[in-house]
Amino acid sequence: MRSFSFVTVDVFTDRRFGGNPLAVLPDASGLGDAEMQSLAAEFNLSETTFVLPPSDPANTARVRIFNRTAEMPFAGHPNVGTGWVLAGLGRDRAGVLRFEEIAGLVEVQVQRDGARATPRAVTIAAPQPLSLGPEMPVDLLAGCVGLAAEDVVVAAHRPVVASVGNAFVIAEVTGSALSRATPDIARFKAAHEAFPVLGPRRLPLYLYARDSEAGGAARLRARMFSPLSGTLEDAATGSAATPLAALLLSLTQDRERRYDITQGVEMGRPSLLLSTAHRAADGIRATVGGGCVAVQQGEIEL
Incomplete structure (x- = not known):
């Protein structure tokens, strides 16, 4: 039998049983594609990561990310959590890790309070600049989550596909509507047929509401629904934040901005995602970071 170690961590939180849980296999060498997919389904978390040797020795690792039904090109909380785990194993170089992924190279910055301390926080840079896709009809989006068209705020932008490595439909809604939103799987299936631009079994909706401004950061609340890929609701979605x-920076004339995003409250798993965006030579780039807490460790025999 082959044995593989795993750990689980709660990501984008400073307390156990908050944030978004993640399973990490720090050495997945020898696992095949089908085995990785089966293990991700077995863990039954929004994502599981499998760490492999890098193609380029200048990088830290090749990281493969699977949700319950498919491999993903990039995701936020899996990178933050995997970075935290590998940094705890001493695999960073002067506080930096570099992950090879389908969407590109992901650079990870590790913050510690001392040279050998457990990481305090991890911040990742998304692998691609902002790209925008088609707009989703307001009534189609609203129906997916049990809202009325007037609950969707279109003053700044309409619901639109946006990506920095993993695409989401992003829509602003009123604060009360965000709390009331409830995914309707039948409506999601019908909407996917009418709006299939994100690929098979993919229609992730990221809803947000504006909260306040404080300490130089815009405070937002958010929720993410992706029932067609097996995640009814996600507690913290870095690749959507x-x-x-x-996107929000693109609507301003600013060079950079910070956004503190609260997610997962309605699920009982409050999360805090600290995101920034800045204008770069190739477009608008973004980062997201936060804390992690270890929860479980064990062995899998196959």
Whole structure:
């Protein structure tokens, strides 16, 4: 039998049982594609990561990310959590890790309070600049989550596909509507047929509401629904927070901005995602970071 170690961590939180849980296999060498997918389904978390040797020795690792049904090109909380785990194993170089992923190279910055201390926080840079896709009809989006068209705020932008490595439909809604939103799987399936631009079994909706401004950061509340890929609701979605930050910056004349995003409250798993966006030579780039807490460790025999 082959044995593989795993750990689980709660990501974008400073307390156990908050944030978004993640399973990490720090050495997945020898696992095949089908085995990785089966293990991700077995863990039954929004994502599981598998760490492999890098193609380029200048990088830290090749990281593969699977949700319950498919491999993902990039995701936020899996990178933050995997960075935290590998940094705890001493695999960073002067506080930096570099992950090879389908969407590109992901650079990870590790913050510690001392040279050998457990990481205090991890921040990742999304692998691609902001790209925008088609707009989703307001009534189609609203129906997916049990809202009325007037609950969707279109003053700044209409619901739109946005990506910095992993695409989401991003829509602003009123504060009360964000709390009331409830995914309707039948409506999601019908909407996917009418709006299939994100690929098979993919229609992730990232809804946000504006909260306040404090300490130089815009405070937002958010929720993410992706029932067609097996995640009814996600507690913290870094790969959606980053295109949201980039999209919002694109609507201003600012060079950079910070966005503190609260997510997961309605699920009982409050999360805090610290995101930034800035204008770069190739477009608008974004980062997201936060804390992690270790929860479980064990062995899998196959």
